[in-house]
Amino acid sequence: MSFAISVIGVVAVAWVLAYVGAPLWVWTLASALAYAAGVVTGGLGAVASVVLGVPLVLLALLNVVPLRRALITRPVFATFKKVLPEMSSTEREALEAGDVWLEAEMFRGRPDWSKLLTFRYTELTAEEQRFLDNEVEALCQLVDDWKIEFEDKDLPPAAWQYIKDKGFFAMLIKKEYGGLGFSAAAQSAVVTKLATKSIALAVTVMVPNSLGPGELLMHYGTDEQKKQWLPGLISGKEIPCFGLTGPEVGSDATAMPDSGVVCYGDYHGKKTLGIRLNFSKRWITLAPVATVVGLAFNLRDPEGLLGDRSKSEYGITCALIPAKHEGVHIGRRHYPGAAFMNGPIFGKDVFIPVEWIIGGPAMAGKGWRMLVECLSAGRGVSLPALGTAAGQAAYRLVGAYGRIRRQFRMSVGKFEGVQEATGRIAGNAYTLEAMRVLTASAVDHCAPSVVTAIAKYHMTEMMRKIVIDSMDVMAGRGVQQGPRNALAPAYKATPIAITVEGANILTRNLMIFGQGAIRCHEYVFPEMEAARENNLAAFDKLLFGHVGFSINRGIRALTLGLTGSALARSPVDGPMATYFKQFERFSAALAFTSDVTMGVLGGELKRKERLSARLGDVLSQLYIGCCVMKFYIENGQKAEELDHARWALDQCLFEIAKAFEGFFDNFPVKPVAKVLRLAVFPFGNRYKPVSDQLNARLADQIMEATDLRNRLTSLVFVNGGPNEATGRLEHAFNLLLKAEVPYVKYFKAMSKGELAGTDTASRLADAVTRGILNAEEAQLVAEYDKVRYDAILTDDFTPEYIKGDFSVPTAGSRADILAFTGSLARVA
Incomplete structure (x- = not known):
């Protein structure tokens, strides 16, 4: 019995040491004390003393660093260098681009929650807020999205001029150069609001502020280049585009065939050192109207004219070229x-001076690093703003429609089947705004490359889900296109956000975990660097630190799984405490699973895209959960907001568990998969989807005129008036809030056949006669009923208009339609 107790005691001590992450010397000391106690008390016989003494001696020898390095680390080091996957210079540059931020805490298994809680959101300055309230509002008033998309296929001239005059293309350019110098948070808010009015308008504004000549010039341009180009870019005299993608190169920009060869040529009648370019670019936003083209190409210098005769292949280089330069051809749209401007750019044997390289000849071959550094930040602002715009607009419009539209004598938003969709809209919209605020603020502090990839992928995917759910709810009202339909343009444009700045398939399967596992891990990238530098001493320290890290995270994951995360830490009390603990549990599980996976699969993991994508999903959901918890806490932990936060966090936990399940089911080494599954889910996967009850509460809230609704949809453009797509539903909803009580009384009486009359007017008169309504209530109901019916109508057009003759009226007379239908017993 005493022996069993001793064994249990030893195991318990070892478990605690592993759980707290004790260093090697503590393990050695504890093992020596346990061994000595066993010998002194007689608990260990002669044979057991010898058997257990050998590993104790070996453990002690591990503390002798020179001996350990020679006997253990050196052969491991040699093997590590052999199995280490090759990394091209472009892969290295992409990997090193940007900064490691909060995502590293999620990957390390023991998050330092203070980094989340003490991080400050970027607050808009008074100048930024005025711009949002005035210039952005005015620009929205200048555009008619239906005319843009169906008739003109372009922004109106007044909008183009206003964009130029007010510096919309120069939000990113710092004030020291004459630009607006807006924060990433302000740019995000501007693009979000514009997108709720017109996707084409938002894209037109966002692209030069995302990846364009302005940003590249600020960061890398020579003083002469800044002096030449920035004033025109700021004033709007110059319209920029950037030629990166082409027929043979989409997401894999490093494979571009566009080439430049250093040579001498004639420029303005003088022999000039320059570059002979041949290129064919596609899908370039603003190309059809651009006056200056940023161009990426592969540079070669076979004659060593740049001064280094040992180097002929320079790689990707970026140059700035006037659109009207000889040989440059802007193709058709x-x-x-x-309907934003987008088109191809061609060039054959185009000669440019080497000084046109952004940053001058010294930056030859450094274009890829320039691009990924700028793109990693821009990816966290522009496209996430489009996703947020979809969420905010849907929350406001679909919620209003669900309350206004009645079927089977009940608001459609009250049907459980509809609520399944509207609850998702509400939850995803809340999640999107939480992600937008934190991610844009992060970009203001650093250049978090992994976080921005997470934001781009998941926020555009949420956009897709929200738009589809919205179409399901609004049905024919969302399908029939026309000036009344604010939803169809977003439905058509969603694939754009999914595709650009790195296709979502690539982002999920290659970037998030592929970059995150290496950059965010405490040991992996330093180990790779030690191997590249052949630094055995550094590798030895990292190796044994890594082993201890893996043991600790594995035991932590199992312990937290066994205890339901009870031993995890929460930095706050209240409803968020349990979520902080759950996320710490899964952080440990991710760290342990990743370490085992990399150890077992090695370089093969790079080709196991679906496996790495699932681990990337875990990392992503951990970050999304952080965004939501931060958002809820920063907003004052309001009671009306709690259900939205719980919905989002329950969804994150469910998605994490689902990703782990898919990973374990498909892991190629089944015994390892079983061990991993046991460590992560010792009692099985008990995480469920968001409950119907919680989802229903959000579906109810989305139809209410609450402070939360106003805050979550604060960037929706609502001032277009009752004849504009959003304004029409907004007007009807606001009138319903005043008229709903008498309208419901009238509607119930009418539905029961208690009112005489064949039209609304006569039935309302009878309702007043019977005392069901008073005269004032009847007038209010009549006004609302007219507005309600107009709000649910869809557009219709003449055949001539559909064929493109826009000189004829766009639709039949609304007055005629309402007069005709006014005599009907509209009981639906």
């Missing part, structure tokens, strides 16, 4: 799912 592409036409994506929105």
Whole structure:
């Protein structure tokens, strides 16, 4: 019995040491004390003393660093260097681009929650807020999205001029150069609001502020280049585009065939050192109207004219070229799912001076690093703003429609089947705004490359889900296109956000975990660097630190799983405490699973895209959960907001568990998969989807005029008036809030056949006669009923208009339609 107790005691001590992450010397000391106690008390016989003494001696020898390095680390080091996957210079540059931020805490298994809680959101300055309230509002008033998309296929001239005059293309350019110098948070808010009015308008504004000549010039341009180009870019005299993608190169920009060869040529009648370019670019936003083209190409210098005769292949280089430069041809327009300017650019034997390289000849071959550094930040602002716009607009419009539209004598938003969709809209919209605020603020502090990839992928995917759910709810009202329909343009444009700045398939399967596992891990990238530098001493320290890290995270994951995360830490009390603990549990599980996976699969993991994508999903959901918890806490932990936060966090936990399940089911080494599954889910996967009850509460809230609704949809453009797509539903909803009580009384009486009359007016008169309504209530109901019916109508057009003759009226007379239908017993 005493022996069993001793064994249990030893195991318990070892478990505690592993759980707290005790260093090697503590393990050695504890093992020596346990061994000595066993010998002194007689608990260990002669044979047991010898058997257990050998590993104790070996453990002690591990503390002798020179001996350990020679006997253990050196052969491991040699093997590690052999199995280490090759990394091209472009892969290295992409990997090193940007900064490691909060995502590292999620990957390390023991998050330092203070980094989340003490991080400050970027607050808009008074100047930024005025711009949002005035210039952005005015620009929205200048555009008619239906005319843009169906008739003109372009922004109106007044909008173009206003964009130029007010510096919308120069939000990113710092004030020291004459630009607006807006924060990433302000740019995000501007793009979000514009997108709620017109996707084409938002894309037109956002692209030069995302990846364009302005940003590249600020960061890398020579003083002469800044002096030449920035004033025109700021004033709007110059319209920029950037030629990166082409027929043979989409997400894999490093494979571009566009080439430049250093040579001498004639420029302005003088022999000039320059570059002979040949290129064919596609899908370039603003190309059809651009006056200056940023161009990426592969540079070669076979004659060593740049001064280094040992180097002929320089790689990707970026240059700035006037659109009217000889040999540059702007092709015809592409036409994506929105009417923003987009098209091809061609060039054959185009000669440019080497000084046109952004940053001058010294930056030859450094274009890829320039691009990924700028793109990693821009990816966290522009496209996430489009996703947020979809969420905010849907929350406001679909919620209003669900309350206004009645079927089977009940608001459609009260049907459980509809609530399944509207609850998701509400939850995802809340999640999107939480992600937008934190991610944009992060970009203001650093350049978090992994976080921005997470934001781009998941926020555009949420956009897709929200738009589809919205279409399901609004049905024919969302399908029939026309000036009344604010939803169809977003439905058409959603694939744009999914595709650009790195296709979502690539982002999920290659970037998030592939970059995150290496950059965010405490040991992996330093170990790779030690191997590249052949630094055995550094590798030895990292190796044994890594082993201890893996043991600790494995035991922590199992312990937290066994205890239901009870031993995890929460930095706050209240309803968020349990979520902080759950996320710490899964952080440990991710760290342990990743370490085992990399150890077992090695370089093969790079080709196991679906496996790495699932681990990327875990990392992503951990970050999304952080965004939501931060958002809820920063907003004052309001009671009306709690259900939205719980919905989002329950969804994150469910998605994490689902990703782990898919990973374990498909892991190629089944015994390892079983061990991993046991460590992560010792009692099985008990995480469920968001409950119907919680989802229903959000579906109810989305139809209410609450403070939360106003805060979550604060960036929706609502001032277009009752004849504009959003304004029409907004007007009807606001009138319903005043008229709903008498309208419901009238509607119930009418539905029961208690009112005489064949039209609304006569039935209301009878309702007044019977005392069901008073005269004032009847007038209010009549006004609302007219507005309600107009709000649910869809557009219709003449055949001539559909064929493109826009000189004829766009639709039949609304007055005629309402007069005709006014005599009907509209009981639906």
